[in-house]
Amino acid sequence: MTSKNYRVTHAKVGNQHGFRLPSAFFKDFPHLAKASGYLEVVSKNTLLIRLDTEDVESDEEESLMMSLFLDFLMKDIIENPSKLVPYTQEMSDYMDDLLADVTIDEDEDE
Numbered sequence: 001m002t003s004k005n006y007r008v009t010h011a012k013v014g015n016q017h018g019f020r021l022p023s024a025f026f027k028d029f030p031h032l033a034k035a036s037g038y039l040e041v042v043s044k045n046t047l048l049i050r051l052d053t054e055d056v057e058s059d060e061e062e063s064l065m066m067s068l069f070l071d072f073l074m075k076d077i078i079e080n081p082s083k084l085v086p087y088t089q090e091m092s093d094y095m096d097d098l099l100a101d102v103t104i105d106e107d108e109d110e
Helices: 023-028 054-079 087-097
Strands: 010-011 016-020 034-045 046-052
Touching: none
Parallel strands: none
Antiparallel strands: 010 016, 034 046
């Protein structure tokens, strides 16, 4: 892979500081557009960036599925408003009891 340099500039949005990359970077590497990752400070003026590109595609698929599911629910609500049931404290307490002993291992591979 040939080395190519891109100018990075400071960016401030609201109260967050960051770095802005030129659009040419994302044209050359579109698969990195929504990637997240980690930044390691190697020295005073050198950074190493590691991006998690494997999760980007699955996140997009999950986001699409969630969007389709929510669209389905919204359509059903609009078409059948009489089927709506208020969420009560009793329902909440019941769910809390069901989930009381459930633990989630976020590090577990799927």
